[in-house]
Amino acid sequence: MSTESQVLTPLFSLITQLQAEASTLPTQLNSTLNELTKTTKDTGFALFRLGRYKKARFHLTIAGAAGDLDSQYAMATCQSVLDGGARRVTTATRQWLLLAAAQNHIPALMRLGDNESLAKAKELATNAANANTVPAMIYLYFMTLEIEWLNQAAATNDPWALYELAQAYEQTPKLLADTQNREAVIADLIQRSADAGHRPAVYRLAFAEDGTVSTEQKQKRIIQLAEMGQLDGLIEYAYALAGLSRDKTKTHRTYGLERNLPKACALFKLVLQETAGAMQLPIIESDYWALMHHLPNTVDYDAILTDLQETTPKVFSVLQPMILVGSPF
Template identity: 30%
Template sequence: MRQKLTLATAIFSLLFSCQLLAKPTAELTAAKQTGIALYNQYKMVPAIQHLTIAAKGGDAESQYYLAESIRNTKRYMTEEAQHWYEESANQNNIYAMIQLGRSGDNLCINMGNCPKSTKTPAQWLKGALDLTKPAAESGDPEAMYLMYELTLKDEWLEKSANSGHALAQYWMAIGTRQGDGFLLPWKRHEAVGNWLKLSAEGGYPPAMMEYAAFIYEDQGDLAVARHWIIEAAQKGYKSGISSYGAYSAHSPSLYDFPLDRIKGYALTSLLSELDGGGDVQVYVNETLSEIAEKMTSEEISEANEFAKNWKATHPPLSFFPDKLSR
């Protein structure tokens, strides 16, 4: 759902982008894009190398993802991670402010080696709240979702979802499935499906796969389920690629996908790129071997060409991790 742009929403969007470089160079842009793509594949070490370039150039989003990469690699808040969170937060990056606000619960407290900050966690959270609340109250869907993260009040999550924020709609589905709210069993099931459908239509790949599974389990229209699996794959979602590949090769045969071993082999082979970033190589090796047993060498060559063309014309593979990681 498109929102009417209000002054507060415009200000929030401006603060949210908050780039120091009005015209980033091609090198910085490429470093940022590559770094974030690697981060989304859980390849933190190479991501750090690329994100450092863009972060040093002053890009607030790169600074945030660099801090995330360092913290996730070390498993706790290090001095370097905190430095980059603060660099990003000082450019009014709300996500960085929230992570700094959450640092009071960090492992480094138990270790007794938390780095010193320019502000307390409470001060960072207050700053994030002060920037986010006006935009949320003016109807900005993402700001509403961030208000939920800041306050943990379900009303903000529901407002964000009702305003069209796909991530909020996904979490409404998950929460409803787990028993949130007062709904009769059949109404709860229906509500889960409705939220997943809205999130999928909003472009969120994990919801696309969840909705496909919902339809399958509900004995619904398998053509619709196949559509969402393909959509998730086309967006680069790891689960979408693996499912589309396996089901196309009938390894196993589910969702009534037409048999296409060339496509199945090609898509499965793409997952090798994630080796070291999600522990999927064992699956790839076993599945490719199973598919290849029923293919000729010419078909495998054709599949390799299919994979090359797919990679050149589709987004990078991604696990689509939450931007606000824990």
């Protein structure tokens, strides 16, 4: 048994008890508890967004035990992944889902998957959908597979809805019987979703391998991903500008970009800074130092790095929350 697993259960019990007795606690202790919740949530989600679920679990346990809904649902993902698979609902996963479900969290109810939870999720989602809430319409599609919910959501031009509608047409071709028309509609939906900044759509176009996406389009989406702070996009953009390949057995891809060594080095440095303490990237670090030795001076590099540090959002790897319809435990 790991030291962490020995600590998490009593830690959860302690924070839960303190939260339950919050009204009787001294003001200073309550303030400290609130600060702890915020700090652990921020730290936990920074790790969670990088896919570092084991590291995130310790911090999110504290925030989740204090009642933070987002942390409770994220903990369900951490537990299921660490217990052997993202779709598994283990006992530990179920405990966190039940906490979030008790706060009427629709995805948690969906993922529990029992009849009672699904009925409640549908009721909540239907009420929200009737108020024109796009996520609720998407949840209802996931639960019912009734395409009209996605059509209704996509009619608002919501980028998530556009992408899900494209995926629905791919997964169920009979929804659009004409193959040529279906492919054109799917491509248009994904483009519109990506143009509106939906991360999975941008990622899909950036790293498409089926030959349907042009080099110019890939270049645009790689840069878009990097500017969002997406880890793979930042790394791919850096290697393209450096004229190198991360996999030394493969030919490098420039996506039509001119070599820009100062910017490539600055992008590598940003990645290393933003992932420090969360993950090790030895190949990137080695390539970074090798490239730095070829810089005639660091004036441009320093300016570019400062700009990237000021303008790049928090670096992330995970593209979107896990939304699944489960089955009874």
